[in-house]
Amino acid sequence: MLSPLRFEPAYAQPALPVAAASVIRYAAGEEIFAEGDRADHVYELVEGTVRTGRLLRDGRRQIDAFHFAGEAFGFEAGDLRRTTAEAVGEVTVRIVRRRALSDLAARDGEVARKLYHLTISGLQRSQDHVLMLGRRSACERVAGLLLLLADRTGEAAFDLPMSRQDMADYLGLTIETVSRTLTGFLQEGLIALPTVRHVELLDREALEALCE
Amino acid sequence: MLSPLRFEPAYAQPALPVAAASVIRYAAGEEIFAEGDRADHVYELVEGTVRTGRLLRDGRRQIDAFHFAGEAFGFEAGDLRRTTAEAVGEVTVRIVRRRALSDLAARDGEVARKLYHLTISGLQRSQDHVLMLGRRSACERVAGLLLLLADRTGEAAFDLPMSRQDMADYLGLTIETVSRTLTGFLQEGLIALPTVRHVELLDREALEALCE
DNA sequence: CGAAGGTTTGACCAACCTCAATGCTGGTGG
DNA sequence: CCACCAGCATTGAGGTTGGTCAAACCTTCG
Missing domain, CATH: 1.10.10.10 (Winged helix-like DNA-binding domain superfamily/Winged helix DNA-binding domain)
Structure with missing residues (x-):
């Protein structure tokens, strides 16, 4: 139904084409970033599953997406996070400075094109989700x-x-x-x-x- | 709740930075493009309102978004349309060749950056929609x-x-x-x-x- | 004036939610 | 090794929200 959001097959080289990056592990349920945080990094999921979503004041929660190994997540339009990301089980991620990636995209048109494609695929997944929830x-x-x-x-x-x-x-x-x-x-x-x-x-x- | 998806305020110059473009009017209810069509163009809404959405086989319909004057729509990841766009009332649009826009984005990093920002804003609108429908x-x-x-x-x-x-x-x-x-x-x-x-x-x- | 298409209203129904009890599973400590 | 516990998952009974079907009610337009 929904095609995975990834640059390359999961077994290929890192999705985010930036060398300088640190690798971090999160335990099950741990928060990777939260709504309201500064959005200074983007993430590539090396292993495990991540959920991103939002919480209403009264506790109702909506998960926007599950992310799997090989996929990138954590892109924002503005400076602040609008969603929260949490580890579903044990998770390993590569962290890339948002600034480094946007600088690279500014120099390398191919990187920019891939980033664009990545977000538009995310948009289409979200539209599938809308259809699912609405109808x-x-x-x-x-x-x-x-x-x-x-x-x-x-x-x-x-x-x-x-x-x-x-x-x-x-x-x-x-x-x-x-x-x-x-x-x-x-x-x-x-x-x-x-x-x-x-x-x-x-x-x-x-x-x-x-x-x- | 949701910020409009536009490059510039509606009263500013055309959102899509491509000169070669034709302007077309559609009557109320008219189809602008349909699911399955080739996605060779993107659109800028000059005047009126457009709805984009999908239809299930049994007739259930889900509208993904309403687009208003000044906004751009009709971006796709692949070659084929996954949604249908129709005029809600009388509509005037500028049509831009997708190819022309991507060529321009390849040469001009600023254009590429704006396109990226445009789609990521669309993604965030869609996530707001998901929250609305889900919870x-x-x-x-x-x-x-x-x-x-x-x-x-x-x-x-x-x-x-x-x-x-x-x-x-x-x-x-x-x-x-x-x-x-x-x-x-x-x-x-x-x-x-x-x-x-x-x-x-x-x-x-x-x-x-x-x-x- | 009449017809057509969209909108509102009403009565009833079904899908899903709520609340509560029970069951399972995996981990811990005796 | 087993008993116990905590945390999820399942099941059940009953309530609510929103859907369905049908009729009445505008408007607009010929």
Whole structure:
């Protein structure tokens, strides 16, 4: 459904074409940056999964995107962060100074072109997300997320990197609805759930049909 | 709530810095481009309002964004359109060859920087939209749209350029819910609705409070 | 004046949410 | 090694929001 946001395949050389960069590890759940922070760096995800999203005052949370190994994240239009990024499980990132990258882009048109392409792909992913949240049922949303995760690895069986709460906050649902929908799929034979964090797609056709 | 997506204030010179461009008018409801078309041009909206969005096979529609005078639209990552653009009322646009613009961006770093900034602003608008659709109630969504439209002109009283159906398809609601929500606001004294296409915000505070 | 298209309103319904209880799993310490 | 605990996940019952279907109500336009 959604194509991954990356310059190159994940196994290729670093996505962000800047040499001077430090590598940092974050523990599960740790905050990488928060809404309101100065946006002085951009990130390339070496290993693990990152969620970016926003929090309303009353505690409602919306996850904008999950980012996977090989993808870049943390781009902002202004000086301040509008979203929060957190590690989903253990995470390794390369950190690049935003200034260094924009200087490089100013000198090297090819870098600028890639950066442009990167953000426009992010925009298209966000538009897919809008369609999902605006016009799809709970079943369709959950099926969409499972297919998104499957396409990432190319395998029909895969580990879920995130909790039910993360899935719910990405899909605009509650944790209970996600859970009920998954057991529904299970009972219909569309998926297997050998453990709570491992999924196998048994009937990909049917899941795809749910996404139109 | 959402800052307009534009290079310059609407009254300034053309947003897209390319001279060779034709100007075209579209009648109300007319299609400017459609999902699946080749994406050979980008557009600058001279006058009127444009909606961009997607259609599911079963007829469900989701509007991604409304574009207003001074804004640019029609950027794509790939060769083909993923969204459809239609005139909301009478519309005048400048059309620029995508190729001409990318050539210019390759030569002129400042142009490239502006294009980048333009798309990243679009991404942030889309993320606001995601938050709206994922975690806000019907009241909050309608209030958000009214404030968005008010901020565009800077006036508390303004014409609604779009139909109830367009509002519903942007907000992920039905036309009936939009209508009921507006009459709710009316009865609470939050807005006046002298005609079906004209709104006055009487209690901006209260509407903003609904948006957190 | 009549027709057409958009809008509003009403009654009813379904999907999803809320709240609460129960179940599972993985880690820790006796 | 096992018992216990904490934290997620699942399940259930019942409530709410927003959707559906249908009718009435403008406006605008011929």
